[in-house]
Amino acid sequence: ARPRRFLPTELGFGDPRVPEVREAQADLAREHGVDAFCYLYPWGAAGPLWDAPWRDLVASGRPELPFCLMVAVEEGEPIATARAARLLDDVAPGLADRRYLRIDGRPLVAVRDVSRFADPAASARQWRAAAAARGLGEIHLCAAEPAPADRPEDLGFDSFLETPASTAHTADGADAANGANAANAANPANAAAAVAAALTRPWPPFRFFRSVECRRDAADPRAGELYEHWLRSAVDATRRHGGGLVFVDSWNDWLRGAYLEPDDGDGRAALLATRRAARGPASGLVLLRQLREVLGDVEGPAARVLGELGQVLGLHEHTRDRLLASVEAALARGEAASGPEILRWVPVASRHLPPSGGGFCLDLVGTVGGAELYGASEPIPLRGDQIHLAGWAHAGCAPDEVDLFLALESSGGAGDRIFRVAERVARLDVVAAFPGHPARCGFDTVVDLAGLPPDVYRVAIVQRTPQGAYRDATAVTVRPD
Numbered sequence: 001a002r003p004r005r006f007l008p009t010e011l012g013f014g015d016p017r018v019p020e021v022r023e024a025q026a027d028l029a030r031e032h033g034v035d036a037f038c039y040l041y042p043w044g045a046a047g048p049l050w051d052a053p054w055r056d057l058v059a060s061g062r063p064e065l066p067f068c069l070m071v072a073v074e075e076g077e078p079i080a081t082a083r084a085a086r087l088l089d090d091v092a093p094g095l096a097d098r099r100y101l102r103i104d105g106r107p108l109v110a111v112r113d114v115s116r117f118a119d120p121a122a123s124a125r126q127w128r129a130a131a132a133a134r135g136l137g138e139i140h141l142c143a144a145e146p147a148p149a150d151r152p153e154d155l156g157f158d159s160f161l162e163t164p165a166s167t168a169h170t171a172d173g174a175d176a177a178n179g180a181n182a183a184n185a186a187n188p189a190n191a192a193a194a195v196a197a198a199l200t201r202p203w204p205p206f207r208f209f210r211s212v213e214c215r216r217d218a219a220d221p222r223a224g225e226l227y228e229h230w231l232r233s234a235v236d237a238t239r240r241h242g243g244g245l246v247f248v249d250s251w252n253d254w255l256r257g258a259y260l261e262p263d264d265g266d267g268r269a270a271l272l273a274t275r276r277a278a279r280g281p282a283s284g285l286v287l288l289r290q291l292r293e294v295l296g297d298v299e300g301p302a303a304r305v306l307g308e309l310g311q312v313l314g315l316h317e318h319t320r321d322r323l324l325a326s327v328e329a330a331l332a333r334g335e336a337a338s339g340p341e342i343l344r345w346v347p348v349a350s351r352h353l354p355p356s357g358g359g360f361c362l363d364l365v366g367t368v369g370g371a372e373l374y375g376a377s378e379p380i381p382l383r384g385d386q387i388h389l390a391g392w393a394h395a396g397c398a399p400d401e402v403d404l405f406l407a408l409e410s411s412g413g414a415g416d417r418i419f420r421v422a423e424r425v426a427r428l429d430v431v432a433a434f435p436g437h438p439a440r441c442g443f444d445t446v447v448d449l450a451g452l453p454p455d456v457y458r459v460a461i462v463q464r465t466p467q468g469a470y471r472d473a474t475a476v477t478v479r480p481d
Contacts, residue, residue, distance in 0.1 A: 004018035006216055006263035008254065016053040016252075019060060021117045024062035025251070025261075033278035036101045036246060036261070037068035038110065041091065044074035045083040048090055058094045068101035069094060070110040070144070071133050079116060084123035088130040095136050103158075103245070107131075107138040110161055115148045124156030142209065151206050159207035162198075164249055191220065197232045199470050210234040211247040214270050216257050217440055224269050231277035236466060248274065272308050359434065360461045362474045364390040379457075379479035385450040392427045392442040395463040395470055399440045405462040406447065408478065409472075416453035418462070419447045 008014070010028075014021035029037065039057070042049035057067065069091055073079065094100060095107040102108060109127075114120045124141055131139045141157040149155045212231045217223045234246050252259050260270045363369055365380050366387055373380065395402055404421040427442035460473040 004218060005254075005257070006218065006265035008149040009264050009267065010260055010262045014252075017056055019056065019062060022053070022057065023063045026065040028261070028271060029065060029251075031275075031387045032260075032268070033275035034248070034271075035253075036068060037251065038068050038070050038101075040072055041069050042072050042074065042086070042092070043087060044076070045079045045086075047086060049074060049345040051090075054091075054094060058097055060109070061097075061099075064099065066075040066099050067094075068108045068110065070112060071110070073113040075116070078118040079123075080118050081122040081126060084117050085126040085130060087123075088127045088134075089248055092131070092134050092136065092394065095131070095139065096134075103140040106138045107136060108140045108141040108142060110144055110158075112163075114143045114155060114157075115146075120148070121154075121156035135362075142320065143384040148225070153206070159209060160204070161247060162211040163196075164198075164211055166461050175237045191226060193216070196228055199230065199233050205312075209245055209247060211249055212240055213249045213259055214274075216259060216265065216270060218265065224266065224273055227270065228277050235277055240466065246278075268304075281382065285337035287440035311435070332360045358394045358396045358470075360391070360393040360463075360474070361435070362389070362391040362459055362461070362476050364388060365476060365478060374475055379477040381481040382449060382478050385448055386446050387449055388446050390460070390461075391445040392430050392440070393461050393463055393472075394430075394434075394437045395465045397465050399438055401466055403464040404443060405464070406443075406445070407460040407462055408449075408452070408457035409460055410453075410455045410457055411477075412455045416457075417449070417452060419445070421445050449480060454480055 011021065011024055014025070016022060016025075022376060025037070029035075039056060041051060041053055048054075054069070062377050071087065071091075072439070083285045091109070100107050117123045120143070127141065128139060131137065140159070141152075142159045142161050143152055143155055143157045144161040147157075147160060152158055152160050175441055212227065212234050214227050214231075215223050220226075231246070231248065238244070248260065250258050250260075252261050254261075260274060262268045262271065362373070365373060366382060368376070368380050369390075389406055393402075393404060404424070405418050406421060407416060407418045409416050421443045422445070423443075424440040425442040425444050426439045428439060428440055430437050431439055456477055456479050459476045459478060460471055462472075463470045
C-alpha cells in the first residue's frame with residue numbers, strides 16, 4: 001500500500017479470544033498508564049453479535065485489569081423497548097465481576113448509537129430495573145455522542161461520552177486512561193484544527209467524559225506529538241473538573257490506524273506518550289534517573305530510555321508550532337495558512353475574560369505610548385522590521401499557566417500575523433491598581449515584521465489558559481510604513 005500501513009510487532013496479530021493475548025495486552029497497559037480496557041460489544045435486537053472475548057474475559061477471571069463495556073448497536077430498524085431489555089440480561093454476569101469499572105460505585109455501561117433505540121429513556125428504565133432485580137444496584141449509563149438530546153438526563157442516562165468526529169460509528173475498540181474530535185489524520189492541518197476545537201470546547205453543565213483519538217499515520221510524522229498534547233490537555237481538564245476518567249480511541253483498531261499497541265513504525269511511542277500524559281513520569285530528571293539505572297547495558301534497556309528521551313526532546317522542539325496551530329483554530333480563523341505564523345483574517349467577536357477577574361492593556365507600540373497611543377486618529381506608523389510592544393494581560397490564573405500571543409489582524413485581507421510572547425515581566429504598577437493581579441502579568445517584547453504586507457492592522461491580545469482561549473482586540477491600529 002502507498003503509503004504503507006504499519007504492522008504490529010510485540011503482540012503480533014493477536015486474537016483477543018486467546019488468554020495469553022489478553023494478559024500481554026494488560027501487562028502493556030499497566031506499564032504505560034492505561035488503567036482499564038473498554039471492550040466494544042456489538043449488539044442487536046437478537047442479542048450479541050460477537051461476544052467471545054467478553055465471555056472468556058468474564059469466565060476466566062483474568063487478566064487482573066479493570067474493564068467496562070461499550071455497547072455498539074447494529075444498524076437496522078429501531079430496537080423496541082421490549083427487545084432492548086435483553087441487553088442487561090446478556091451483560092449482567094460481567095457487570096457483577098469484581099474487576100468491572102465503576103463510577104461512584106456504580107458499574108459503567110457506555111452505549112453507542114442510542115438513537116437506534118425506539119425509546120432510549122424507556123430502555124434505560126428497563127436496564128436499571130433489571131440491574132436492581134439482579135442485585136447489581138444502581139448502574140451508570142453513559143451515552144456516546146452524537147446523542148438525540150441536549151442532556152443525558154433527557155435520555156434517562158447519567159453522562160455523555162465525547163466521540164472524536166472521525167471515529168463515530170467505526171471504532172473496533174477503545175481503552176480508558178484513568179486519572180487523566182479529530183478530523184481525518186491524512187490531512188495534518190485538518191487534524192490539528194480538529195484537536196484545537198476539542199481542546200477549546202467548553203465543559204458542559206452535566207457529567208461528561210473526554211475522548212482522545214490516537215491516530216498512527218505515516219503521512220503525518222507529528223501525529224504522535226498531537227496525540228500527546230491532546231491527551232495531556234484532556235487529562236488536565238478532567239482533573240480540574242473533579243473527574244477521573246478519559247477514554248482513548250483506541251487500543252487496537254488497526255484497520256482505521258487508531259491504536260496504542262506497538263508497531264514497526266515507531267514501536268511503543270504511542271504507549272510512552274500515553275504514560276507521559278496520564279502519569280507525567282517522563283520529565284528530564286526521571287529519564288536521567290532511568291538512564292543511570294541501566295547505564296551498564298547500553299544495548300538493552302538503556303537504548304529504549306535514550307529513544308524515549310529523543311522523543312521528548314523532539315516533542316519540545318515542535319511545541320511552538322503545534323500551539324500556534326491550536327490558537328489558529330481557537331480563533332476560528334480557518335485552516336488556510338501559508339505558514340505556522342500566518343493567519344487568515346475572519347471577524348471574530350472578543351471573548352470575555354473569566355469571571356475570576358482579568359484585564360489587558362497595550363502600553364507601547366514602537367516609541368508611541370500612553371494617551372498618544374489611544375488618542376491617535378490615524379493608525380500608528382510602524383517603521384522598520386523590529387517593533388517594540390509592551391503592556392500587560394491577566395486571564396484570572398497564574399502567568400505560568402497562560403500562553404500569551406500578540407496578533408496583528410488585517411483589515412484588508414492581507415493576512416494576519418501572530419507572535420508568541422516567550423517571557424512575562426513584572427508590572428508592580430498594575431498590582432498597585434489591581435491588588436488581585438499577579439506581579440508577572442506584563443510583557444515587553446520585540447517582534448519581527450519582515451515581509452508584513454501593507455495594510456491597516458488591529459492589535460489583539462490572545463491568552464490561552466487551561467480553561468480556554470480568550471481573544472481581546474485593543475483599540476490600537478497600526479500600519480507598516
